[in-house]
Structures are given as structure tokens and as C-alpha cells.
Amino acid sequence: MKTIISLLIIASFSALGYTQNAQAAQEKFYKAYDTKNAVGMNQAADEYIKYNSDNSYGYVFKSFAAIAKNDLPTAKKYATIANQMFPMESSNYSLQSYIAYLENRMADAEKMMTFAFQLSWDAAGAKSTKDELDMLASMTGKDFTALKTIADKADAATPGAVENFNAYNACVNKWYEGKPCDVFANLKKWKNFSPVNPMISDFVTATKGIANYTVGKFDDAKPQLETAINSSNLNPYTKAICYEKLSWYDRHELNKTYRYADLGLKEVRKLKANNLVEADLLFRKYECAAALGRSEESLQLAKELLALATTLGNDYHIINANNAIGAHYVLKSVPNAKEIANKHLGAAYALATQRNFVKEKMKAAGNYAIVKFKLGNKQEAIRLNNEVYDHYVKTNQWESAQNAANNIGFMFYMNNDYGNASKQFQKAVDITEQHLPKFSAQEQLYGRNLQSSAYSGLIMSLQKLNQPSRLFDVQDMNRSRILRQKLGQNIKQVSLAETQKMLKEHEVLLYYSKGEPGQMIVNVITNNSAKIIENHPINDWLLIKKQFTNRIQKKPNVINNYVTKLNEEVVNGQIYQYSDPKVAFKAKDFKDFVGLSREVMEVTDDQYLQLQNQILKHWYKWLIKPVESNLLGKKTIIISAEDEFHTMPFEAFIDGNSKYLLENYNIKYIPSATVLSVLEQRAYTDNRKPLLAMGGATYQPKGNVKGNVRNQMAYFKVQENITEKINTNKKNLSAELQALGYGGANYLAGTLREVENLKKIIPDARILVGDEMKETDIKRLNRSGELDDYKYIHIATHGFANSTIPELSGVMMTQPNGGDNPDDMFLLAHEIAALNLKADMAVLSACETALGKNYKGEGINGLNSSLLIAGANSTLLSLWPVDDAGTMILMTETYNNLYQKKMTVEDAVNTAKRTMLNGTYGDRFKTPKIWAPFVLNGK
Numbered sequence: 001m002k003t004i005i006s007l008l009i010i011a012s013f014s015a016l017g018y019t020q021n022a023q024a025a026q027e028k029f030y031k032a033y034d035t036k037n038a039v040g041m042n043q044a045a046d047e048y049i050k051y052n053s054d055n056s057y058g059y060v061f062k063s064f065a066a067i068a069k070n071d072l073p074t075a076k077k078y079a080t081i082a083n084q085m086f087p088m089e090s091s092n093y094s095l096q097s098y099i100a101y102l103e104n105r106m107a108d109a110e111k112m113m114t115f116a117f118q119l120s121w122d123a124a125g126a127k128s129t130k131d132e133l134d135m136l137a138s139m140t141g142k143d144f145t146a147l148k149t150i151a152d153k154a155d156a157a158t159p160g161a162v163e164n165f166n167a168y169n170a171c172v173n174k175w176y177e178g179k180p181c182d183v184f185a186n187l188k189k190w191k192n193f194s195p196v197n198p199m200i201s202d203f204v205t206a207t208k209g210i211a212n213y214t215v216g217k218f219d220d221a222k223p224q225l226e227t228a229i230n231s232s233n234l235n236p237y238t239k240a241i242c243y244e245k246l247s248w249y250d251r252h253e254l255n256k257t258y259r260y261a262d263l264g265l266k267e268v269r270k271l272k273a274n275n276l277v278e279a280d281l282l283f284r285k286y287e288c289a290a291a292l293g294r295s296e297e298s299l300q301l302a303k304e305l306l307a308l309a310t311t312l313g314n315d316y317h318i319i320n321a322n323n324a325i326g327a328h329y330v331l332k333s334v335p336n337a338k339e340i341a342n343k344h345l346g347a348a349y350a351l352a353t354q355r356n357f358v359k360e361k362m363k364a365a366g367n368y369a370i371v372k373f374k375l376g377n378k379q380e381a382i383r384l385n386n387e388v389y390d391h392y393v394k395t396n397q398w399e400s401a402q403n404a405a406n407n408i409g410f411m412f413y414m415n416n417d418y419g420n421a422s423k424q425f426q427k428a429v430d431i432t433e434q435h436l437p438k439f440s441a442q443e444q445l446y447g448r449n450l451q452s453s454a455y456s457g458l459i460m461s462l463q464k465l466n467q468p469s470r471l472f473d474v475q476d477m478n479r480s481r482i483l484r485q486k487l488g489q490n491i492k493q494v495s496l497a498e499t500q501k502m503l504k505e506h507e508v509l510l511y512y513s514k515g516e517p518g519q520m521i522v523n524v525i526t527n528n529s530a531k532i533i534e535n536h537p538i539n540d541w542l543l544i545k546k547q548f549t550n551r552i553q554k555k556p557n558v559i560n561n562y563v564t565k566l567n568e569e570v571v572n573g574q575i576y577q578y579s580d581p582k583v584a585f586k587a588k589d590f591k592d593f594v595g596l597s598r599e600v601m602e603v604t605d606d607q608y609l610q611l612q613n614q615i616l617k618h619w620y621k622w623l624i625k626p627v628e629s630n631l632l633g634k635k636t637i638i639i640s641a642e643d644e645f646h647t648m649p650f651e652a653f654i655d656g657n658s659k660y661l662l663e664n665y666n667i668k669y670i671p672s673a674t675v676l677s678v679l680e681q682r683a684y685t686d687n688r689k690p691l692l693a694m695g696g697a698t699y700q701p702k703g704n705v706k707g708n709v710r711n712q713m714a715y716f717k718v719q720e721n722i723t724e725k726i727n728t729n730k731k732n733l734s735a736e737l738q739a740l741g742y743g744g745a746n747y748l749a750g751t752l753r754e755v756e757n758l759k760k761i762i763p764d765a766r767i768l769v770g771d772e773m774k775e776t777d778i779k780r781l782n783r784s785g786e787l788d789d790y791k792y793i794h795i796a797t798h799g800f801a802n803s804t805i806p807e808l809s810g811v812m813m814t815q816p817n818g819g820d821n822p823d824d825m826f827l828l829a830h831e832i833a834a835l836n837l838k839a840d841m842a843v844l845s846a847c848e849t850a851l852g853k854n855y856k857g858e859g860i861n862g863l864n865s866s867l868l869i870a871g872a873n874s875t876l877l878s879l880w881p882v883d884d885a886g887t888m889i890l891m892t893e894t895y896n897n898l899y900q901k902k903m904t905v906e907d908a909v910n911t912a913k914r915t916m917l918n919g920t921y922g923d924r925f926k927t928p929k930i931w932a933p934f935v936l937n938g939k
Helices: 002-007 020-034 038-051 057-068 072-085 090-102 106-118 126-140 145-156 161-175 184-192 199-214 218-229 236-246 254-271 276-291 295-312 315-330 337-355 358-374 378-394 398-414 418-438 441-450 452-465 468-477 481-487 496-502 538-552 587-601 606-623 625-631 643-647 673-681 712-727 734-739 749-761 775-784 829-833 863-870 884-899 905-917
Strands: 507-514 520-525 530-535 568-571 574-577 636-640 666-669 689-695 766-769 790-796 810-812 826-828 841-845 852-855 859-862 874-878 934-938
Touching: 020 038, 020 057, 038 057, 057 072, 057 090, 057 126, 072 090, 072 236, 072 254, 090 106, 090 126, 090 145, 106 126, 106 145, 126 145, 161 184, 161 199, 184 199, 199 218, 199 236, 218 236, 236 254, 236 276, 254 276, 254 712, 276 295, 276 315, 295 315, 315 337, 315 358, 337 358, 358 378, 358 398, 378 398, 398 418, 398 452, 418 441, 418 452, 418 468, 441 452, 441 481, 441 852, 452 468, 452 507, 452 520, 452 530, 468 496, 468 507, 468 520, 468 530, 468 673, 481 673, 481 863, 496 520, 496 673, 507 625, 507 643, 520 606, 520 625, 530 625, 538 587, 538 606, 587 606, 587 643, 606 625, 643 852, 666 905, 689 749, 712 734, 749 766, 749 790, 749 884, 775 826, 790 884, 810 829, 826 829, 829 863, 841 863, 841 884, 852 863, 859 863, 863 874, 884 905, 905 934
Parallel strands: 507 636, 636 666, 666 934, 689 766, 689 790, 790 841, 841 874
Antiparallel strands: 507 520, 520 530, 568 574, 810 826, 852 859, 874 934
């Protein structure tokens, strides 16, 4: 075994170095080896693995000891692990050759022995191996004569191997010093040996990628790492390391990062041996799951990490896991949550302090401060968090400093100290505003989404301080920022006074924000006043929870014949009573109620009418009734909202007299006052053509495309491909659309009648129907400049929105049998944004065109933004699947109002809805299902 020990001096690039315990175990193995003590070698091997599990040494020791004991199953197991961990080690192949020989697999024994000598650095060559085999013969009683002959042949077949390996190893050392070194000659030498070891070339590529990553040559590293993970030959441990490194690229693309961490875990777990790389990947996957809002999954991953890190004795990840588990329970209102959080965060903080892990100590301290505050030790909590904030500011870690200031702000807020709370939240907001504009639009979306809590806290504090002007500034700052940039890079945010100048006497602007779950904060703005109104009817919401959301979440309201009170809940089979009723209503309860509200508005069945009315009355009571007195004398309500509010049609809310809000007011929406100011400044000529309308598209048969994405990871991969194609200006997404099942559709006869009706109303309109409304047609019109010469653009077809991949929001165009080369027959959000429009209104008369992906701090990222960017001053889009006939009537009425009755866009749309609501077209079309989904947004 001395030969093998010598060969093992060349260590794996992933090894972290010997600990004192590992060195002691190695020396113990040497002594046992010298005395031919197989039991002692085995014990030493176990100790080495315990203390240095990410090095192949221990597994080689274990395998050799097992051979010496004639335990071939164990020998094979550990030899396999050793080779999967580090395939450039000669001794790994020697062991496999020994095992194959003992199992009478002579061809394998010969091949593995040749591989061993291809990677040898031992100048003694076959003599060392034959001495080793003589030792094994004396310990096992086996005859290795034939294998010694095989060793002689392998040595003779690999001339110059020792020099080649040493030269390669010198190159690796240079890479880790950031210096160039060409290994082509080494690779050529290895490829000239026979048989060829297929793993070597890919392993060298991976090694170079990891080395480049380590020394900060990230642009060089990435393609090498990507080549490595796509190799069919590379060992799983090295692949896992490559995945872990790649997970730090594009880290704001959480789904991609999550997928890399997951794939890395799948690779490293093939070893079936505990190791640090698995812990690293578990932690990366945890971080992604937590950032994606997958609370329970992230908790499970943290628990797995704690168990693995404890087994490995790895303090770094023990701290990370305890901090993760504690942070989870800090945010939970369940029995013993504070105590569980205190236990884990206390452990993380103490261990990080003991080991002087400053970064981990600061992370633990931030969460520990929160639980200290909740347990009543408020001064200590604030002191801890101030320490954290000061550290991050001094070390220029702005994201962490923002989070620390945000945490301090919420501590002051919970202590009813709103003045100090607002100062801390303002600090956090200022940090975000200073740093985020340096990043790309996608990274800003991610960053604002992640850091939106500080804006919410500042809004809540300013409401308490009754400062409408400052509140407006923060509200407007925290929505449509990327849209604003795409409309014009240097657009200045408007002030409250500037906004009031834009408002007409008959208009009122309602700037809605969410506070705590169930809390509404609205800045009521007219041309000469501004007033903050707050509404947090917690008992109403808790009743909603008992009536509806508990059923949705399958939570019982009764246990052992005891009916829970409003501030009680059944948790894990026990009654849990909330000391503060506000805490009993959670963000998930609100989201579920929004989902239920949308669901009941999408149905026309009379059996749901009472439920629909009850829900729409609740929305009115929550959002409109508190501001009723401010609406007197007004004709138009302009709404700027955030988060789930974007998906609700306010005009459908029902007042105490069973009247829809639409019956008394015109309703329109704006992304933000600053965006409105941009639209107001656009000046289009009056001599444009009246209307370009498209409808009656023909599609491939419904179901002709069967998506092949069967799991989450495959979905994420498609998303990556879409992002890459869009970023590199590749316009055809057919492969990705088909993979997700986007294909044919049912013909919509109403869309043809719709545009034909518009032609009757507006004889000068140009209509494109059937084969004339291909994707290539609208792009041709755009290139020729004709598209920007229409006052109104109208497309009636199938529409779709994707809440996870906003780029896949769009409309279907005509799908000819032979395709529509070079396009994919779908007009998608990014393609719409690239059009040149000068339209007063763009209408997508289709399903769900007002939806998309919602980002905190931005809003809905979808077709509305795309049309405004393209040049439309206003949009008419839908919130849910629409009725074909009802849509035709609504659009016909709208354009009749515009051209025959000379109404404004606002009046035309709202009057058309009221006409349907009043029963002009019969009872079927009176329901909100028909007229409410289409919302008017913009100028």
C-alpha cells in the first residue's frame, strides 16, 4: 500500500486540506500497513473518511483494507466512490484492477491496470505494483502471478506516462495561480495510449474551469464548466462541483440557479457517501427555494443540511442550517415558533462567534435580533441589529445593509415608534435606490422584488405619520420602475404637486398600497388635495378566513366539537390562539381569497351569484367605502395599485345598495403617475388613419402539439432557453413553445364578426382577416412604417399570459399549414415592445392579456407594459378568459361610442360596459364575467 499512498500525494482539486485528525488517521494507516494489520487499516480508513470526507484518500484506504480482508463487496463499493470522486488518481484504477482480477474478470483487470499506468507518476513503475501484489498475496492467500504479468505489460505500454502526468500536474498548479498553461500535449499523449480513458479529457476541461473560477476568471470559466456538465464521461463528483460553481452565475435567475443546484445534488448523491460538496449544493438549493417563496421546501432543505453538516462536523454549514431553520420560524405564527427560532438562531450565533466566522455571525445576528425582539428583549434586539448594519456599511455589502436597516425599521414599527421606523426604512430604501440602477433590468426586477419590504415598511410608517406627500413619493417610486426606464432612460419621477396638475376637476386618483395582510393604505389625490386613508378590518378578514380560505387550505374550523373563535386556528391538530388578531390573517389567506374572487367572477352559473355578490361587496367595503366621501362630485376614478390588486377589476365591486362601482363612475388604471406623465407628453398627429383591426385568425387543430415538459426542472430549462434566445435576438421560439404545449387552438368565429363590425362602424378602417393576419404581416407593416400611422390598433384572437415566464405572454396569429417562416406564429411580449406604434389605444381582444408575472416594486410584467413601450397611450386588455360573443358586443359598442358618438376613450369603454350591464343585450351579458375582465390602462 506504500505505492498507493505515494500516488495519493497528488490531491484532488476539491480537497480542503488535511485536518490534524485526518493526518493522524493517515499515520495510523501507515503503521497498520507496515505491520500488515488489515483491521487497523480499516479503522484508520474510517477515521480518515470521518475527518476528510471530500478526499478520495480515505475511500482508497478503505478499499485496500477490504481487499486485504478478502471482502470484495466492500472493496468494490469504496473503490467506486474513490474513482467517482477523483478519476485522475492512478491508485483508483489499480484497486479496480485488483478487484477485477480476484473476480476473474481478466479483460477488466487488464484495462484498469493500463489506466493506472497511464496516470502514474511513480518512476519505479511495475516494480512498485508487484511489491504491492506480493504483500496482498501474503495477507489474502491469493495468487497474483498473472496480475503481475499484466502490470509489466501495462508499464511497457505506457512509455513517458510519468513525465506526462507530472507535466499536467504542473499545469494545474499554474491554473490555480492564474497563469496560462497549455495541456494539449498532455492530452495528445493520453489519447495515444490504448485503450483510451474517456474521462481524462473532460476532467481536464472541468479542472481548468474550476481553477479559472477560483482565481476570478469567470468569463473563461463559464463555457468550460458548461462543457463539463454536458459530458457523458465525467465523474459525478466533479460534475457536482461544476454545477455548484455555475449556480453563482445568473444568480438573479432563481429558477436557473435552483435547477443547477438540484442537478448538482443528483450528481453528487450518486457517490452514496457524505461529503461537503453535497452540503454546499443543499445550501444553494435552500437559498433559491427560500428566495422563490417556497417556505416549506426551504425548511426541509435546511433540516437536511443540518443533519448532513452535523455528520460531517462542518461548523460552517451547521451555522447556515441553524440560521435557516431559525429564520423560518421567526416568520411563523405557530405554537412554539419563537422558542424554536430562539434555539436554532442562538446555536448559530454562538457557534459563529466561537469560530470567528464574521459573515455567518452577522447573518445569524440579524435573525437573532428579530427573535430577541419578539421575546421582549427589545433593546438587545436593536443593539444587535445596529451592530449588523454598521458592519455591512463598513464592508460595503449594500444588500445586507439594506436588509439590516429594514429589520431595525420593523422593530421600531412594532414598538409604535413610527418616526424612527420611517428613518430606518428610508435608510434601506436609499441604499436600494443608490445601488440597483447599476444593474440590468432583469437584475433590478429581482432586486426590487427581494427588497420591497423596506418600501412597504416606509409606506406603513408614513401612513401612521400622516404625510401624504412623502407617502406619494414612496408609492410612485415603488412601482413601474423598469417600465419607466424602457419608456425613457432619464425620466424624472413626478411629485405630488406635478401629479395634481395632471388631474382634471372631475378626476380622483387612488394610489393603493398593501400594508400588513388585510390592511389597505390609499393616498386619495385630487387636483387640489391629498389625504391618506387606512382600512384594516381584521374581524371581517378573519370571518372571510373561516368562511372561505380555511376551506381552500383544508384547515378545520372545528376540533373535538369546539368551534374555533376568530383569533384561533387549528395547527397540527391543536387549537392555537393568536394574542394579536391581526397576526391570525396571513398573506397566504389574502392570496387565496384573491384567487377565489377571480374564480367566482369568471363564472356565469346562477348558483354562484350570491357568493359572487358577497365577495364583491367585501371588496367594495374594504377598498372603496372608506374613500366614498372623497368621491363626491367626481366622474372618473383613476386607480394605481400593486401586487394582487392588479388582477382585480374595481369597476365590478358592489356597494351597500347593490350597485356596481361602474354604475356611478368611469374607471381607468395607470401603472404609476410618472408613467402617466410620460404618456401625457406624447403628441401624436390627428391625421393618422383611424383603425387597424385583425381577426378571424386560423389555427392549427387544437391539441396538435403535445408538450414534452414533464417536470419542474425541464420547465426551468425551457425558460433558460427562452431568455437566452431573446437576449441574443433570436426571434423564433417554436421549439420552446412546442415543448410547453403551445400549439393549435379552436377557431373563434366571433373575432371575425368583431372586426367586420368595426369595419361597418369605421368604413376607413383597415381589417386583416384569416391568412392576412400572420405574424410576418404585422412585422412587415412595422418595418414599412405603416403600423405607426393608426390611431387605434385592434387584435382579436386567442391570448395567453404566463405568470412565471413573462416573455411567453402574447397572442396567437394565423398559423398556416406550412408555418410562417421565419416567425413562430405567436406575437409575444418582447416582440410587441419592439413594434413602433403611435396609437391612442391598443386593444388585445383576447384572454388574460392584462396578466403576466407580478414583481413587487414593479407590477405586472406583461403585455400592458409592452404596448405602452411600443407607443400605445392606453390599452384595453383582459384579466381572465373572455366570452367570444360578449367580447364582440363590448368591442362593437366601444368603437361605436368612439366614432359615432365622438366619445373619449375613457367614456367609450366605460359606457360600453354600462350598456351591457344595463341589459341592452339581454341578461346573459349583464354579468361581470362578460364586461369586467377588460380593463382600460394608461392615458
